[in-house]
Amino acid sequence: MVVDLWFVFRVLVFPGFTFIFFFTMFCDWMERKIEARMQNRVGPAFTGPAGILQPFADIIKLLSKEDIIPSGAKRNVFRLAPILAFSFVVFAFSFLPIDGSAVIPNSSFAGDLIFVMALITIANFFLFLSGWASSNPYGDIGATRVLTQFLGYDIPLTLLALAPAFIAGSLTISVIAANQYLPFAILAPWAFVLFIVTLQAELEKDPFDIPHAESEVIGGLETEFGGGKLAFLRLTRDVQIVFGAALVVELFLGGPYGPVFFGLPELWYFLWFVLKILAVVLITEYVTCLFARLRIDQVLSGNWKVLLPLSVLSLALTVAVATWIYPLVM
């Protein structure tokens, strides 16, 4: 019984659902602040200290609004898809070692890196479905853009994720993270940089945010969504961003592991994990602010003509120099 309670606590409170939710809200606030500061603005300022409660206010407000289902929409898909997308991302999150072990203890297995990336693909497919089911021209365009962009960029992302897997000699996330006494970002910087660029496209952030380019497609796939369903769509996107950062941390920055000075190692691991994620979010947000939006044809040709060959090259390079890298691992 004690074991069961511990399990429930881990899944629901820490480091499970509640922690992921609050951390996502915090990252969302931080992103908005960074973006505002880079544009010489202040950003949210009066909702709680320094506006830190702004994401909560947004979500609560959306949840308390009227729930409209347009008459043309496919009712069931329209209602379920946002929630399913959200839950798949959170489920994927629970396989990452957050405080030294995954949310569900002993849930890691050989090849869970591929499994987690498949989960993220499914989540994006549900995002596509939600846009498709809304029977709105803008929603349709946004949804097809999500699919075109996502399916394209999934290939280089997986190829690039293979580089750290190759160096660590394992497809298990926890093993990859645990093997980095020297972070793979230093050992294989080419893969690291490309991974960040590709991730930017996967997360639909500038300069690749054509699926919700306001000036072209209004709200993209979110156009017809209001109230609680919109809240779930927004949450999905925010959790995805944090998840992407967490994936970078696990694969290239040594996961939650770092120096333990005193006391419980779990606490230190957790602290390192959070700090590293915040650093990655800072980088991606910086890129977002610096670059203007690309056109859809540029995004697609950039994927197939530039990023895909480059990611194959980077994998080849990793394999070629592996003999020199191996002594530095372990």
Add this chain to the structure above:
Amino acid sequence: MSKLATWARLKSPWVLHFNSGACNGCDIEVIALLTPRYDVERFGIKLEGSPRHADVLLTTGSVTKQCAERLKRIYEQMPEPKFVVAIGACACSGGVFKGNYNVLDGVDKVIPVNVYIPGCPPKPEAIIDGVVKLLNSVKEAKPNGK
């Protein structure tokens, strides 16, 4: 619970901007709200593209007859609770276009309006003041026209 919802509503009013035949003077002032100088994101105000996302409809212009239908449809697409702010002399009463053969002389001929902000065009400060007045009236939670 309803206290929490009211708090959230006050802290995150997302706005939709609709031009029902304005001369573009007012629209420039509305966009000026988002610039670094006025930065209404401080109050959690965000400009949204879709009426389904919005809480507050910022209307400018004197509502041409062709626009009336669209204005009404946009208003009906917004989820409750929703509020309407009429910005500029045109949106309040027709302004310089009053009595013209093709305009309806004001937003309130078509949809219920919560706050009128006169001026041709009103300064951004005046618009912020109007929105603050709207938020104060939300504290007593009176969705449109009741």
